[in-house]
Amino acid sequence: MNQAHTHAPRHGASHGRHQVRGTDGQAEILDLDAEVLAEHIASITAWLPLKTGPRQIVDLGCGTGAGTFALLDRFPDAHVTAVDASAEHLQRLHTKACARGVQERVCTVQADLDEAVWPDLGSPDLVWASASMHHMAHPDRALRTVHDALAPGGLFAVVELAGHPRFLPENAPKDRPGLEERVHAAADRLQAEHMPHRGADWGPMLTAAGFTVEDERTIAVNIEASRSEAIGLYALGILQRIRSVIAERISPEDLTALDQLLDTSSPHSILRRDDLTVRTERTVWAARHT
Template identity: 70%
Template sequence: MRIRGQAVPHAHAHGGGAVGLGCGTGAGTFALLDRFPGARITAADASAAHLRRLRATSCALGVDDRVRTVLADLDQRDWPDLGRPDLVWASASLHHMADSDQALRNVYDLLAPGGLFAVVELAGFPRFLPVGAPSEQPGLEERCHAASRQFHAHHVPHRGVDWGPMLTAAGFSLEGERTVTVDIEGSRNPVIGAYALGTLQRLRHRAIDVLSTYDVAALDRLLDTDSPHSILRRDDLAAHRAHRLGRAS
């Protein structure tokens, strides 16, 4: 994402720079460090294990002095000190928050005057299997996604919502929105295989109580890394994914 071509100034103490909300293991953090060479990043997440991994990676890359990690439960009304950033970045994290409206108000109060809030959220579930692929039940992936939608409707109700009205309700001015799609066909790339494996493992966890025994058996064949039918051994994998990007100030 191009952030209006602006530079994020070097942070002094805990002011300026950028904050990554729900940073995970740091994919967005390191992208920001690369995009803004003079900036310092505050990476906030509720997982101590994720932050340890992020810290280890930052040390290995020699950028440890530009990263501050903060263990933070962003579901709490009062957030820890995250500074006064010029940029707040939230990638696939807002929908996990218990009270997204309160979280958006917190971001609004957090930003420095004239600062920018960049939001990235999934616009649909990633898909990997071709229609009618061998060694699976026809329509298996679609049924897994339908079961996952039921799960998220109860447990993660803000996944897939239109964030534009929620941002404006929190006081932001919406600068722009766009959807970015990724479409890779017919690949045996091990990165795509690992991505598909992890995604389908999570889908199985959410769908296990809804899927038929035949679908579960077909899914387990794909997830069995020792099986000749393992998803890691396929050369017809696709990767279809869409992200909705928004900028607000």
């Protein structure tokens, strides 16, 4: 469980101090996601309708720690239990915690949250699940498990993305305008077959699991590339991962144009563009254990 949505092998690239490499690049994309969207993640943690500062927090599907570190920053007296199925992601998170000097405030737990029985996660005041619930094969069961674990009056924050971020202008690239939307449409059709809960309204499911939904908020993200050198690599990594699973689902002309964008040695490379923006939406449900 993590924040990268398209699970497939991808190519490596490097640019400045950022690098995208590894077996599938997923961890690196999660790190870029955390860097590019740091302000938006912080704004969500600040918005949470908490009555008192939580002391025990669980981050479900923590990935490489975007939510974990935002929560540690927001709640300086809190301890976070970070849960993920990936040992690589958890090791990366632990290394970051040590570098930040907060390793005493973080505990990592490797667990498959699709299993019927979860490890003991204590009795947290706050459970955070960012872009992880839609990966679960049995989300209703997972929601009930969270409800049973939360301390009375505790809060469950479910954060979900509207889909993959968009980066290119609508009229780009010049010879295949609208390419990105067609690529995303192909990816969305594929993922609907495997992740039917992506894009779901979690409010009714939270209520059915015994929660009281106190608030819901949708945050629009629109970040210009000039604000961060990471955005080009973020776009490159996400589109490379999408390409690896939809290559046979788009036209040969679109595939050729996409490959030109992904070729870091090409003059048409996405890394050479100065018109990128990050456009997406995140919806947050704040649900109380009552």
